[in-house]
Amino acid sequence: MTRSVLSRRAAVAVVLAAASAVATPALHAQSYPTRPITLVVSFEPGGSTDISARVIAQELSAHLQQPVVVENKGGAGGRIGTKLAAQAKPDGYTLLWGSGSSLTAAPVLYSNQEHVATLVPVSLGATQPFVFATSPALGVKTTQDFIALAKRSPGALNFASAGTGSSNHLLGEIFMSITGTQLVHVPYKGAALAKDALIRGDAHLMDEVTSPLIGALRAGQLVPLFSTGEKRDPMFPDIPTAAEAGLPDLTIQGFFGLLAPAGTPPQIVARLNEAMRVVLASPSVTKVFGNLGFNAAYSTPEQMAARISEGKATYARIVKERQIRVE
Structure with missing residues (x-):
């Protein structure tokens, strides 16, 4: 066999190898998924992120014909789980059910959040307003009653959140800044624990999207002050909006959606x-x-990216204008 023939065969082998390397990811993507998918939730069970994720996971499992398993990685106001998902292998088998808290609040409040911007938006999934509620033990019924009580005793009341750096935390800081009140922030490992503290009377104020609070609100275990939606919630038409309560800067909508690690095949x-x-x-x-x-709330990846960008801009503006600092 001549040297020229060997050279041509070697060149063909190189071309075929290169073509195979390019085609392999595409073939994997076409057959995806072929095994269970892990859906990371960066908060503890029982909160709004977890509740919405489990609804979506069940339906995605049926549609994709592969198990979609929710894995709770709570802590640090959602920052731990978000980082784990962002750094996962980009093969479509580890995804993040993200919240506005981790995607828009944390990057504004904390350094070392560069990984958040690397996440690839897939689609929005759900939206929901926040409800500010207090404990029946305080004996107040309205936002203005609560503000008056807090001002009479600066630092005597506290507000509970789902974790330091969460949307709940930032909204509580905004509430204090707007109203001129001084409350002590008490972070819990998730909204469920914060809600239980409010019911017991250990906490005096909290904000959370509606879903984890529905049962307690209907049972009269919590006293709702206002909702952050633009309109009153049809489920609770007696709860005024933030604007109606005199706090228009707290007209902010929570959202949740699906994201993938950077490098996930298109x-x-x-x-x-x-x-x-x-x-x-x-x-x-x-x-x-x-x-x-x-x-x-279905969206294209581009629409979800825009929603995240808008949310960060809103929080950044409020934080800057009101000089909010988180220790």
Whole structure:
């Protein structure tokens, strides 16, 4: 065999190897998924992020014909789980069910959050307003009553959150700044524990999206002060909006959605986005979300990226204008 023939064969082998290297990820993406998917939730069980994630995971499992397993990685106001998901292998088998808290509040309040910007948006999933509520033990019924009580005894009352650096924490800081009150921040490992503290009377104020509070609100275990939605919540039409309570800067909507680590193949992102479109339009999700106070909110990846950018800009503006600092 001549040297020229050997050279041509070697060149062909190189070309084929290169083509195979390019084609392999595409083939994997076309067959995706072929095994269980882990959906990371960066908060403890029982909170709004966890509740909405489990609804979506069940429906995605059925649609994708592979188990979608929720894995709670709570701590540090959602920052630990978010970082773990962002640094996961970008193969579509570890995803993040992100919240506005981790995606828009934490990057404004903390340094070393560069990994958040690397996450690849897939689709929004749900939106929901926050409810500010107090303990019945305080004996107050309105926002102005609470503010008056807090001003009479600066530092005597506290507000509970789902963790330092969470949206709940930042909204509490904004509340203090707007109202000129001094409350002690008490972070808990998730909204469920914060809610229980409020019911017991150990905490005096908290804010959380509607879903984890529905049962306690209906049972009269909490006293709602206002909702951060632009309009009154049809589930609780007696709760005034933030604007009606005289606090228009707290008209802020919570949101949740699906994200993937940087480097996830575009074909997989597209597959997941299409799955989210189908799942969020299904009657079962619409019904369950409606009962939990969520609004289903499908989006393109670009629309979700814009929502995150807008949320960060809103928080950054308020934090700067009111010179809010988090220790």
